Amino acid sequence: MSFVVTPRQFTQRAEFYHQLAQLTSAGIGVLPALEQLKLNPPTHSYREPIQRLLAELALGRTLTGSLQQLDAWLPEFDIALIDAGERSGRLDACFRLLADYYNDQARITKQLISQLLYPAALVHLAAIIFIIVLPFARSQFNLGRLPLFCIEAALVLAPLYLATAFIIYATQSRHGEKWRALIESIFRWIPILGKARHFLALARLAAALEALISAGVNIIQAWDLAASASGSPALRRAVAAMKPKIVAGQTPAEEVRECSAFPVLFANLYASGEVSGKLDETLRRLYAHYQEEGSHKLQMFAQWMPRLIYILVAILVAYEIIQAWNGLYGPQSELSHIINGK
Numbered sequence: 279m280s281f282v283v284t285p286r287q288f289t290q291r292a293e294f295y296h297q298l299a300q301l302t303s304a305g306i307g308v309l310p311a312l313e314q315l316k317l318n319p320p321t322h323s324y325r326e327p328i329q330r331l332l333a334e335l336a337l338g339r340t341l342t343g344s345l346q347q348l349d350a351w352l353p354e355f356d357i358a359l360i361d362a363g364e365r366s367g368r369l370d371a372c373f374r375l376l377a378d379y380y381n382d383q384a385r386i387t388k389q390l391i392s393q394l395l396y397p398a399a400l401v402h403l404a405a406i407i408f409i410i411v412l413p414f415a416r417s418q419f420n421l422g423r424l425p426l427f428c429i430e431a432a433l434v435l436a437p438l439y440l441a442t443a444f445i446i447y448a449t450q451s452r453h454g455e456k457w458r459a460l461i462e463s464i465f466r467w468i469p470i471l472g473k474a475r476h477f478l479a480l481a482r483l484a485a486a487l488e489a490l491i492s493a494g495v496n497i498i499q500a501w502d503l504a505a506s507a508s509g510s511p512a513l514r515r516a517v518a519a520m521k522p523k524i525v526a527g528q529t530p531a532e533e534v535r536e537c538s539a540f541p542v543l544f545a546n547l548y549a550s551g552e553v554s555g556k557l558d559e560t561l562r563r564l565y566a567h568y569q570e571e572g573s574h575k576l577q578m579f580a581q582w583m584p585r586l587i588y589i590l591v592a593i594l595v596a597y598e599i600i601q602a603w604n605g606l607y608g609p610q611s612e613l614s615h616i617i618n619g620k
Contacts, residue, residue: 284387285384285385285387285388285391286384288380288381288383288384288387289320289380289381289384290320290321290324291320291376291380292376292377292378292379292380292381292383292384293320293377294315294319294320294324295373295374295376295377295380296373296374296377297311297314297315297318297320298311298312298315298369298370298373299370299371299373299374299377301314301315302369302370302373303370303374308335308341308369309332309335312328312331312332312335313332315328316328316329316332327348327351330347330348331344331345331348334347334348340364341360341364341369342357342360342361342364345357345360353509354506354509355482355506355507355508355509356376358486358503358506358507358509359372359375359376359482359485359486359507360372360373360376361503361506361507362486362489362490362503362504362507363489365490365493365495365503366489366490366492366493366495367493368489368492368493371485371489372485372486372489375482375485378569379478379482382573382576386573386576386577386580387580389577389580389581390579390580390583390584393580393581393583393584393585394583394584394587396584396588397584397587397588397591400588400591400592400595401435401438401591402435404591404594404595404598405431405434405435406431408595408598409427409430409431409434410424410427410428410430410431413427414427458509458511459511459512459515462475462510462511462512463512466512470575470578470579470582471575471576471579473575474572474573474575474576474578474579475510475572476510476512476572477568477569477571477572477575478568478569478572478573478576479508479509479510479512479513480508480513480540480541480544480564480568480572481564481565481567481568481569481572482507482508482509483504483505483507483508483510483513484504484544484561484562484564484565484568485507485561485565486503486504486507486508487500487501487504487561488557488558488561488562488565490503490504491557491558491561492558497524497530498521498524498525501517501520501521501524501530502517502518502521504517505517505518512539513539516537516539516540519537520533520534520537529552530548530552531545531548531549531552531553534548534549535549543567544564544568547560547563547564548560548561548564
């Protein structure tokens with residue numbers, strides 16, 4: 279089982295959806311498109327799940343039903359969006375949306391990793407100098423104490439490795455609804471990143487909702503499916519809370535306006551589209567706006583987080599340099615005592 283965690287895997291997933299979008303938009307059916315992809319997959323590891331997918335489709339299942347049999351090969355919100363595309367008859371548009379999403383993820387993740395390399399190297403260099411080299415020199419190069427300094431450096435760096443491992447594990451697509459809700463609630467408090475993730479979820483919801491409504495899907499069912507396609511547990515809970523009131527006669531626009539999960543702009547534009555009868559056009563505008571804003575904020579986060587880490591590391595290095603200087607030349611140092619004749 280493969281889970282998207284690296285830029286390369288994001289790119290491979292984007293290529294998979296891009297090829298499907300090209301083939302299906304050219305009028306080729308899903309089965310022939312998948313047969314073609316099995317012969318020329320984005321990566322060799324895709325050949326086996328595509329073969330299993332074809333076998334499930336041969337049993338008469340829908341594409342969504344077949345994907346659900348593949349042991350979470352695709353993330354849940356991918357399957358929800360594909361379900362929306364299948365119901366609306368616009369699979370090619372949903373494949374294109376997913377391709378753009380994973381291309382953005384690959385680009386931003388690659389940028390974030392490349393910009394984190396220098397601060398990471400600086401952290402390790404500082405640990406080597408201030409925890410191993412200088413104490414080793416002060417011990418008059420006592421080889422017996424060197425392993426202790428190395429262990430101390432490893433203990434200092436261990437939280438950084440654990441935090442990195444946790445972030446990688448937490449953001450994988452294998453986890454269930456409760457875990458994703460927990461991670462979403464944590465990320466919500468991270469400046470820029472929380473807002474970016476929320477905007478991208480709103481973009482996916484708007485895109486799925488537009489496809490479903492344009493295909494004539496019942497508005498209540500359309501909102502349920504679109505909330506699932508958003509990939510946001512918070513939006514799914516909000517839509518679930520709205521559903522009884524909509525069934526009772528309230529309009530979705532009224533409920534969206536009263537729900538804190540939806541920004542004022544989203545609520546106002548949705549209401550205008552509902553009143554004017556141009557909801558499909560309004561939802562396309564909402565998708566474009568929140569996709570652009572979300573991608574922009576993710577890019578900002580990718581640019582500023584490494585800079586913040588660099589500043590923190592620089593402050594730590596400066597502090598250690600001052601401490602080392604005080605230890606060698608400060609008022610309480612051995613050199614000061616010798617100079618003062620004490």
